Amino acid sequence: xxxxxxxxxxxxxxxxxxxxxxxxxxxxxxxxxxxxxxxxxxxxxxxxxxxxxxxxxxxxxxxxxxxxxxxxxxxxxxxxxxxxxxxxxxxxxxxxxxxxxxxxxxxxxxxxxxxxxxxxxxxxxxxxxxxxxxxxxxxxxxxxxxxxxxxxxxxxxxxxxxxxxxxxxxxxxxxxxxxxxxxxxxxxxxxxxxxxxxxxxxxxxxxxxxxxxxxxxxxxxxxxxxxxxxxxxxxxxxxxxxxxxxxxxxxxxxxxxxxxxxxxxxxxxxxxxxxxxxxxxxxxxxxxxxxxx
Amino acid sequence: xxxxxxxxxxxxxxxxxxxxxxxxxxxxxxxxxxxxxxxxxxxxxxxxxxxxxxxxxxxxxxxxxxxxxxxxxxxxxxxxxxxxxxxxxxxxxxxxxxxxxxxxxxxxxxxxxxxxxxxxxxxxxxxxxxxxxxxxxxxxxxxxxxxxxxxxx
Numbered sequence: 001x002x003x004x005x006x007x008x009x010x011x012x013x014x015x016x017x018x019x020x021x022x023x024x025x026x027x028x029x030x031x032x033x034x035x036x037x038x039x040x041x042x043x044x045x046x047x048x049x050x051x052x053x054x055x056x057x058x059x060x061x062x063x064x065x066x067x068x069x070x071x072x073x074x075x076x077x078x079x080x081x082x083x084x085x086x087x088x089x090x091x092x093x094x095x096x097x098x099x100x101x102x103x104x105x106x107x108x109x110x111x112x113x114x115x116x117x118x119x120x121x122x123x124x125x126x127x128x129x130x131x132x133x134x135x136x137x138x139x140x141x142x143x144x145x146x147x148x149x150x151x152x153x154x155x156x157x158x159x160x161x162x163x164x165x166x167x168x169x170x171x172x173x174x175x176x177x178x179x180x181x182x183x184x185x186x187x188x189x190x191x192x193x194x195x196x197x198x199x200x201x202x203x204x205x206x207x208x209x210x211x212x213x214x215x216x217x218x219x220x221x222x223x224x225x226x227x228x229x230x231x232x233x234x235x236x237x238x239x240x241x242x243x244x245x246x247x248x249x250x251x252x253x254x255x256x257x258x259x260x261x262x263x264x265x266x267x268x269x270x271x272x273x274x275x276x277x278x279x280x281x282x283x284x285x286x287x288x289x290x291x292x293x
Numbered sequence: 294x295x296x297x298x299x300x301x302x303x304x305x306x307x308x309x310x311x312x313x314x315x316x317x318x319x320x321x322x323x324x325x326x327x328x329x330x331x332x333x334x335x336x337x338x339x340x341x342x343x344x345x346x347x348x349x350x351x352x353x354x355x356x357x358x359x360x361x362x363x364x365x366x367x368x369x370x371x372x373x374x375x376x377x378x379x380x381x382x383x384x385x386x387x388x389x390x391x392x393x394x395x396x397x398x399x400x401x402x403x404x405x406x407x408x409x410x411x412x413x414x415x416x417x418x419x420x421x422x423x424x425x426x427x428x429x430x431x432x433x434x435x436x437x438x439x440x441x442x443x444x445x446x
Contacts, residue, residue, distance in 0.1 A: 005294050007313035007359045030357060034337055037316070037355040041336045051313050053360055078349070104425020105403070107337060109349040110356070190424040191338070 031115025094181025
């Protein structure tokens, strides 16, 4: 049973590092707390008896730095959804798209960016758009800081590359010029996890040729978010048209082995992936002024 | 090890000792007696535990009590002023927007938060905002109508 008996609110990084080193296995940093209670209700986290709350570190800012957007770990979904830098740039539109499709408001008001990635749950929507945006995760510990590409951060369900004594301090999302992102999800109801979701970032050159493309897939994809590498490779350096996009989207069949669960069969999900990939590519191209619908 | 916290609930100050695992829902219902806030699924799926925390709708069943130390909380009991129902409560009554009533406090608090943010939401906005509250009597049509009536005023 989940019954933590110690709760700390460190006043600075040094106090936090002391706590993380003192309780390497039996502590959890709490963000909004929503994932923790959901897991606790399922009988998990019974080994956790120390909660660490970062509220006094005030990691609540969204700032533009060196052509990237820095989002600190305690920033909530609601804060991001209403941030004018995120809503005002096509470069971050996959992030805006996913936030719009995340429900309910009661979770968005408290859930944090740090919490959603550290949970490492591939059904979540925002991490998929952070993968297509090629985000970097800045991890701090008493030994200094390190930067991890988000692809390498997720290892398995609930399991990330964070080491004992470390915490996620912020994310950096690159602002890629002349690029646009897009995110979509298919779910059974407005308040359910995605059956499948997909996110893309596309950059075109002067001749409307695809110079850069990054596609991320989540939902019932398996143990972690993956890239649709075959689809990306087949579209790079192409001038996009419907025929090429139809053919390329179907290459995903070779890349995925989705899960079977109460919501949908693996085969059904497998059929949904090409459809949703095509949908996000067309949405992103549309934002870049290429309308193929 | 219990932690001392203070809360403002419906404009009243409270000081109390809570355990780190206790939810705001447990504290409101079991320690302070505000049983109008319901306990439902306990996993953020039903919305019956919704309260307004520092102006925002949250699930009290997924909120750590220790984390909200010093916060201002509004529950269903705090809406009525001088024996006069809040306009949201009155619209639910006028539209018969309840059947068994278990989901009603949660719906009312979500609607209150919505109208505080947006005085004239359209139907899509209303439906989108209320996704996190479910009515297992399936009385949605009248609930949406109750909110639309308020939206016109």
